[in-house]
Amino acid sequence: MTRRQVPEGWIILGVSSWLAAAGNWPLWRELHVLGLLEKPAGWALGAVAGGMVLLLLTALLGMLAWPRVLRPAAALLLVAAAAGAHFMGSYGVVIDKGMLLNVLQTDRHEAADLVGPAFALSAGLLAGVPLLLLARCRSRPVGWRAAARRNLGIVAGSLALVVLLALAGFQPLASAMRNHKHLRYMVNPLNTVYALGALAARPLRQVPQPLLATGLDAHVPPRGDRPPLLLLVVGETGRSDHFALNGYGRDTTPELRREGVASFRDAWSCGTSTAASLPCMFSPLGRATFEARTRDTEGLLDVLQHAGMAVLWIDNQSGCKGVCDRVPSVHLARAQDPALCAGGQCLDGILLQGLDRRLAEMPAQQRARGVVLVLHQIGSHGPAYHARSPAAFKRFQPECTAANLQECSRQEVVNAYDNSIAYTDHVLASAIRWLRAVEPQWDTGLLYVSDHGESLGENNLYLHGLPYGIAPDVQKHVPWITWLSTGLQARTGVELECLRQGEVRLTHDHLFHSVLGLMQVETSAYRVSQDAYARCAGRNAPVLP
Template identity: 50%
Template sequence: MVWGLALWLALVGNLPLWQRIQGLGGSLGYRVALIAGLGALLTCAIAALLWLFAWPRVFRPVASLLLVVAGANSYFMWRYGVVMDPTMLASTLHTDVREVRDLMSWSLLGALLLVAGLPLWALWRQPRFLHGGWRRVGHNAAGLLAAVALLVFTALMSYQGLASLMRNHKDLRYMANPLNSVYAATWVAAERLPRQAKPLLPVGEDARLGASYDHQARPPLLLLVIGETARAQNFGLNGYARDTTPALARWRAGGDLVNFSQVRSCGTNTLVSVPCLFSPLSRAQGGDQPADRENLLDVLQRAGLAVLWIDNQAGCKGVCNRVPHVYTNEQPVPALCPGGECLDAAMLDGLDARLEALDPARRARGVVLVMHQMGSHGPAYAARSPDGAKPFLPECRSNALPECSQQELVNAYDNSIAYTDRFLDQALQWLSARAAQGRNDTGLVYVSDHGESLGENGLYLHGVPYALAPDQQTHVPMVAWFSSGLRQRAGLSLDCLRARSAEPLSHDNVFHTVLGLMDVRTRVREPALDALAPCSSAG
């Protein structure tokens, strides 16, 4: 059973990998040699893994899990070009019921039956292990040694061709199924979980409000919108052929909105990008790793400001744990939450009342409000915009994206971007009204957490390892709008910002930019990473 399962998993469980190698080109003999060598390596490696679990009451559950995991991995590699690395597994573990529902399809069931059905039937028809003890230890040890010896022999025989293959096509190492999941699970258990168990290091213990708060006429109110899965190339403001952002274009024409066209994300999935976006560490410093210290919201709250996080997604990934936070699905608005899943406009419902519920003393100093969008979260792009707000038709309404035509897929995605434009327009109208009423000096910063692939090079969705990620998954949109009152208190020059709007920025800049804009003084703020500092007389 060990060797039979190992051979099945290596061959049938890795059909996407063999298909990928077939597409690399070269002679037929060269490709057959690569598949034979890599197939033998995977068979031996999987057999060695199975021999470790060849114990009574252990083998069949573990083997069954590997089969199901292999089937699921095969489906997502086939359908979306998604591979399983440590960050993808960690993100999967944080997936909520709504996201799982969006991924369910008959084709997923078919892939599971193809890869796991027959071997599961055979596995559970076999008689259970009846002996253990030293006899089982010796049997397993012999099997393990044989598997390792064959693995070493095969590696030596195939080294030259496979080493060149892996060097030139690094993505293939993430397609070795189900060993990719075993490696990812080991990494998560060894690296991410211990970090999460440790208390967070304090950040900005010296944080205080600057001179702009002395005798202020109106408290500042900054709305920070964290977009979801919006890619810059489909944003009309960035020169996209379609006008997906007509409302933002009007705000820009009015002179108060600036579009930053060259912004890079910290990661390719929400679990990495959102904590990194609020981290005091840059990506190079480890901001893309599991958080081991407090974040921007902690510093703002420590300085005495009111902070509120409103979430319309699958949670804040730990960022909002120590500040007031609410979730739209806890009190759904019937008109905006069909089927229990809310449109982003639900975050604007009753917003004045939410602000009034914050601590009065903090609110009198200033407010930072964060909204975490559902945005363009896939694969159910059509669900991200209401029926009355779909300018691009016909659209893909299936979550099995390759089954749709490319134009229908792009239409559905562009409709979600157009709805984000509509949502931001409503938010800007609300902020503008509060400024006009003399209640706050208001501003908005919008930036997406990561981008998305829409079939380019056979890739869909997101989550490709960062070093291999295409531009569509890391180039994200970002805009900023400031009322005249906020510009005055921050000493901002819009002409300067517009002139510098095409300069490279990234999520690394957000922490320091927000602190500078809100005039929070602390040693952890680095002026060199404040995107607004070059255009601010306040420094």
């Protein structure tokens, strides 16, 4: 293939123009959908926004226009822009550091659900053509000093023009960004570059230090003949309003209703993704303090261990995001079970396999003080909702089986999602039945809380992970379900009938203290005001949001 010698300036202009136009089609579509490109004022806003995006990309490439650097850097930006445009355009997501962290922590099975023919076609069209043209170009030799002068001129000139355009269109631009905050996360691929920089800089803002110890004084006073046993089920992508227990029109939770559980209908997550929510919900800090922290702190599972209890994390997901690093753990997502793991990723029923054996293998001294088994579900993780339920639970038909959810009708997407909730209902009810079976040896209970919710096509949004401040409620409103045996009710004074009466607003901030309260762990880290069960245990402490 003959390679043509092209000045770096033309390469920068060509790549920047392509990225600004084709690579940002989701941004221009969103501006159109919002009605911001109508009439002369809208045309002017579009021209200002387009010009600023082009100039910012030019400045970025100008900083990278060094010998043997420009073409690889441009290729990476083209690939990143193609991927970002596909996911923003197909699922309505935006890209910030939280979303990028989710991508970096995604395992190959989760990635396979997202990367299908539609992704290949979209990425091929957006990146393939410019990459082919880029491969046919070669840079003209230039010295480092000359390159530095040229790059400085490109960057300075581009940024100066950005300032002029911003001043010229300040009023409509500021109004659009103020009223539609998600637009700032849609400038592609600058959103990815910024998020990657923020993640890379995070360790610099947090000086490496040992974990801050929490609850070292924790202990469990001896009570009764039987120790407590709690199944703490961490749900995945469960949204509260699709649980029939919480008023949903479809009967997605018939088995839990028959088990007589209590369901809090006003519970809210710490984040909109697993990477954000999971460490936060097990932390004693609360969401606001957790996000502003400069030092990591031990969490709920550490305090339970300090109290001498037996703790085990059982995972059917892509990991615990650091929550279970200091406790025994079992990872089942790749287990070899022909019935439950036929598709290469296990259904949540695998979490209940061998629980008797796992209990028996725990140290006897710790078991005698109490046991907490944490079951981390794959739950309703999308977009492959159809893969989260076996055939026997696909009662809502037809269901979407496509990786690209926009290929299905919204009802088909909802059907597939609701089938996954129906299967979660079965798994939780089966767990309760197991707890009933071991009641002669234990005072048992189950607590289920999802890590975050999900968008199912409302306002053309799918999946989750939007920045918390702009995410819709369906990505933050989560189920919180409790079942307690008669023994655990008598032990703690918390009656299920009391929990069913009245409604309180809960957040993930309450989880740490609520579990300590149920397990009757005494420690200075416990706050009765943050215990969701305190009002029913005679501790006369209101639950605070």
